[in-house]
Amino acid sequence: MSQHSSPPNKRQRVDDADDLGGTSEPVTTRSPSLWFDDGNVVIQAEATRFRVYRSILSLHSDILADCFGLPQPEGEPTVDGCPLVHLSDTANEIQDVYGNYSVYDHTKPLPFPAVRAMIRLGRKYNFTAFQEEALRRLQKEFPQELNQWNEKDKYVFTFLEDSPSLLFELVNFAYENSIQSILPTAMTWLCLRYPLATIISGSKISDEKTISLLPGALEMCLIGRYGLCDVIPGYVDQLVAAYADFIDHCHDIRECAESFRMFLSEVFGAHAGVKGRVGSFQWQDVVEDDVVNSLCTSCGPKLTDKYEELRINAWENVPGYFGFQTWSALKDL
Numbered sequence: 001m002s003q004h005s006s007p008p009n010k011r012q013r014v015d016d017a018d019d020l021g022g023t024s025e026p027v028t029t030r031s032p033s034l035w036f037d038d039g040n041v042v043i044q045a046e047a048t049r050f051r052v053y054r055s056i057l058s059l060h061s062d063i064l065a066d067c068f069g070l071p072q073p074e075g076e077p078t079v080d081g082c083p084l085v086h087l088s089d090t091a092n093e094i095q096d097v098y099g100n101y102s103v104y105d106h107t108k109p110l111p112f113p114a115v116r117a118m119i120r121l122g123r124k125y126n127f128t129a130f131q132e133e134a135l136r137r138l139q140k141e142f143p144q145e146l147n148q149w150n151e152k153d154k155y156v157f158t159f160l161e162d163s164p165s166l167l168f169e170l171v172n173f174a175y176e177n178s179i180q181s182i183l184p185t186a187m188t189w190l191c192l193r194y195p196l197a198t199i200i201s202g203s204k205i206s207d208e209k210t211i212s213l214l215p216g217a218l219e220m221c222l223i224g225r226y227g228l229c230d231v232i233p234g235y236v237d238q239l240v241a242a243y244a245d246f247i248d249h250c251h252d253i254r255e256c257a258e259s260f261r262m263f264l265s266e267v268f269g270a271h272a273g274v275k276g277r278v279g280s281f282q283w284q285d286v287v288e289d290d291v292v293n294s295l296c297t298s299c300g301p302k303l304t305d306k307y308e309e310l311r312i313n314a315w316e317n318v319p320g321y322f323g324f325q326t327w328s329a330l331k332d333l
C-alpha cells in the first residue's frame with residue numbers, strides 16, 4: 001500500500017454521523033495510520049474506519065474487486081464522498097494485514113496476531129500473497145525436515161515474535177484452521193518447552209488471563225507427548241542389539257563394554273528428564289562427550305551412527321504420535 005498523503009493526527013479523529021444524515025449511527029473513529037486523503041473507499045470494521053484505495057485492494061483480492069464492482073445502490077451512505085463498506089472482521093485484523101509494512105521484511109519476526117490475520121483474512125478474501133507469506137513463515141519456524149529441526153535453537157523463534165503464550169495460541173490456531181503442515185512440529189516444540197502441568201493448565205500471561213489449549217488440541221498434545229517420551233528409552237534395546245554385532249571388531253572389550261554401559265545408562269537416564277529431552281533426540285543432547293569418546297575407535301562411530309539412524313526413524317514417526325499418518329500426508333485445508 002502506498003504512503004498516506006498527509007500525516008495523520010496522533011489522536012484518532014472521531015467521526016460524527018458524517019454523511020449518514022443522522023445521529024443514530026454509533027460513533028466511529030478514523031484509523032490514524034490507514035486514512036489516506038486521496039483514498040477512494042472507506043472500510044469500516046467494528047467502529048474503526050479506514051480510507052484506502054479500491055484499486056490496490058482489488059489487486060490483492062478478487063473477492064473485494066467483485067464487491068467494489070457492484071453498483072452503489074441509491075441512498076447508500078458515503079463518507080467524504082467515498083462508498084462505505086462494512087466488513088465483519090476486527091479493526092485489529094484490518095490494521096494487521098493492510099497496515100503491517102514489516103510483512104515485506106522477511107528478516108523481521110512478525111507478531112503472531114499479524115500472521116493469524118494474514119491467514120484468516122487471506123483465506124476469506126483470497127489475499128493469496130499474504131496467506132502464502134504467513135504460511136511460509138510458519139513452515140520455516142516449524143519445519144518438517146529433521147536437518148532443519150536440528151539447526152533450530154528450540155528456545156528462540158526466528159520468524160515470529162516470541163511471547164509467553166505464542167505456542168499455545170499458535171497450536172490452537174493451527175488446530176482450529178486445519179494447518180496440519182506445522183502441527184506435529186509445533187506440538188513437539190510445545191512439549192519440549194513446557195512441563196506437563198503447564199501444557200494442561202495453559203500459559204498464565206497475567207493474574208487474570210491464562211491461554212489454554214483447546215480441548216481437542218490438548219488431547220493431541222498429551223497423546224503425542226506420551227509417544228515422544230517413549231522415543232529415547234525405546235532406543236536402548238536396539239542399541240544393545242547393535243553393540244552385540246560390533247563386539248567382534250572391538251579394540252578393547254573390557255573398557256569399551258564399560259563405556260557402552262555408561263552410554264546406555266545416560267540414554268536411558270534421559271527418560272527421567274523428559275522436559276529437556278523430548279523432541280531433541282540427538283545423542284549429543286543425551287550422552288556426555290567423554291562417555292562417547294571413551295568407547296573404542298571401532299565401536300564409538302558405529303554406535304553413534306546407529307543412534308543417528310534410530311533418531312531419523314523416530315523423526316519419521318513424529319506425525320504418528322499426534323494422530324497423523326506421515327509428514328507428506330499433512331495437508332493445510
Ligand SMILES: [Zn+2]
Binds near residue numbers: 256297
Ligand atoms: Zn569397542
